[in-house]
Amino acid sequence: MKTLLLIICVFIGGQVFAQHAMEQLDRGLVAVQTTSGVFVSWRIPGDEWQQTTYNVYRNGQKLNDLPLEVSNFVDTEGTIGSNYTVAPVVNEIEEAASDPVSVWANQYQEIGLDLPAGGTTPANESYSYTVGDMSTGHLNDDGALDLVVKWEALARDNSHSGYTAPVLLDGYTLEGVKLWRIDLGLNIRAGAHYTQFMVYDLDGDGIAEIACKTAPGTKDGLGNFISKGPAALANHTADYRNSGGYILSGPEYLTVFSGRTGEELSTVAYQPPRGNVSDWGDGYGNRVDRFLAAVAYLDGEKPSLVMTRGYYTRAVLAAYDFDGNQLTLRWVFDSNTPGNGAYAGQGNHNLSVADADGDGRDEIIFGSCTIDDDGTGLYSTDWDTGMPCM
Template structure:
């Protein structure tokens, strides 16, 4: 039986007085036996201390347990109070006047969790918190401190002021340690007039901006007019690709892209956009118009020719470190292909198929991260893997669905998203490309042949099935409207057919467009599954049994996260977090982010959802309606569980890296969380040099 929030509230004071009792040994680090795959090089992280002023005046503090911490690591928490007047007035004047300076808040080292409630802070003064790890009774070095400025108001979020240019809207974000200090910075995409590939029109110029969490702008990259704006064009990877302690940023670039130092890539005067009057005959109804001449697609604003590049930028400065031709190009023989040449390669000539991009980071050798840039999934699909080592960007391999006959089974199998995991348990990552999987060596592992879809979830979704599982929905009106399969082999575990095709709108004639798979109900083992669209309804167990005929009103189908401190997932949609209440068959609100707004239209996704700060729960990053601020929400609900930061689980960390790709999908860890299951072992990792 899971503890109620009332029961959890009694833990608030307990953290301050826990005895120094023995800590149960953590499970052994997986993969450390003789002959095991080398440990993965993950990013060095600090403690991520965060403090939130609560409405009652108390301060909730939490921090990270790292994947490299020993099992018996405990913590001491310190508060530094700034100088102030001897007698204070205001809402906290009845409290004992704290002495200016630093004091330890806990009587004995904290071992039960990585959070603490401080009811005695004088928040009219600057107040700072930091932790020290304790091993064998000896304190380690202090963490980076978190400071609440004097008179910080009670609010459940951290404010990140933005420098949003006039006419721009903040969009998707990613996180990485850009400057090597062990804490995350935010890379934010800013857009003007983004368009879907099916729509003609001239877009604006996309920006990538890097921010410290206090709102300091580090740099801005201008992608320029030759990179079209939209969810399918700019997939930006933020990751420490060479293990030097600082993340790089990688994305597709073109003539006129300007890096964070003002250096221009290619020809700054080039303009490869199609003119307003251009059209092309097509048999593809998506984005086409019927005229007296037949079915035509407008080309206005599309970019169908010109040089294409892949650039790696320095996280510290935004400077371009290396630029190479983007692989594959639109056509193998020319940068200015004709309509007929485009049709030969992609099946159409107006960029609806050729200009759909995906990207990810994967540990293809099991030890070091590689960059994987992708093009196409409706017909031809190409993935190019790159290594960034010692200042050189070199291609590792290229998979092309059209390269030879055996690969053609991989045509048309990709989703509007992708995922990365070691699905065959050989220590090296595979790329889950929708209904197919590409092996770590760039060969095809398998293709189900089920075709293109939208939502995609990869994790330990079915605990009784060995290894990982893949939840997918198929856009094609077919038997696999919603499916769960074994990740290693592609073997179907169950599939639920679409019952009808959508009758109108942009999804006319298609199958479901949304789907989720999370452990939300304690009555059933594994992840509950559901999909929306094409008449699909209800909730299913991980074994494919329908246990609820109709989803209740307001039941989200977009994102999920770990928020309230138990081991079940909560649901995230638009600007709210809710919890499935299985007792009354409804969802209960946990958080509404007032004055905030989600991104990506009906997909209603946050700028970013990830374990960015504090303990193992996930944070949510939303933009405000006036586009002047990002707000980072973090949970202040006590939890009885002490887990390693999710960002030191490779499957989860890589999911955060690819989250901004096309149709954003939520991250999953590699392990199963439930009160009926053992807590996950410490990860087999080593960290990059700080």
């Protein structure tokens, strides 16, 4: 019996999966004045949470009797003029403390943004920009997370016609320093379903990249038209918008930009391609241009970029790897492929990423179905996930 138990323990203990690479970030220490004193909060990296505790200091004086197992502390005697540091403790030995931070006077921090100039569409409709989605990533060497902000004007749902203004992506530090601006150009429509920009360290160099769908007319953060791969042949003066404001012709690309500068790093033809517009469920441009995106650890070790198209009828997902220089297609899953019919119409307005089968590799939970890490269908419930927009 003892031998059997030992064998079982060895078997269970041997199922260890590789750790995901993590950004090299600082402690993320923040001190905020509250009615109860000063609330101090800090970041616990993934490699610390099992064996690290913490000491908190105000102006060099330790505030806790025993090392803390949590990531926050309320200093009831703290004031607006106090300075705080946090030091990790490993095996009862205190290590180097974080850089000191001062106390925020408000429970928020305002960041100034560079409002783009407005304009007028071909339909003589004037527009001004508003801030849309935002994501975070490590864009420089200061150890802090930075912001990528999307600007849109006259944004339209796919079911509504009309011209939109060019979509813009800005990079900012948390202090409000603008790092760059990417202009996606006339041939990327503005709206919630179009530009699913991913901000992630795709090549493991410690700095995030920005990946999104692009087209002729897209300018990178250096102000240059994209020119790599198929974009080398692009006519950047072409306007592919039709009279309804939809973009149903012309080249489509996927581009990775540098998080440091916004510079174009790699451009490839967008997968899944548009093809015949009516193959996606209607002929005017609604379902063909419903996009989703994610980052998943499909091999359990390195991040892959996942871009999708369609979900109400035909649904296609494409996975890419980025090595710092070039995007490489890993796999494509298409509900139109023979044998994948049960996966058609299973999507909705979002997707999720998780290790659904416990093998240490991520799957894509796409509405009522799941795509395995190798790009094959794992299962489909065959449940309708939402009311299609007409």
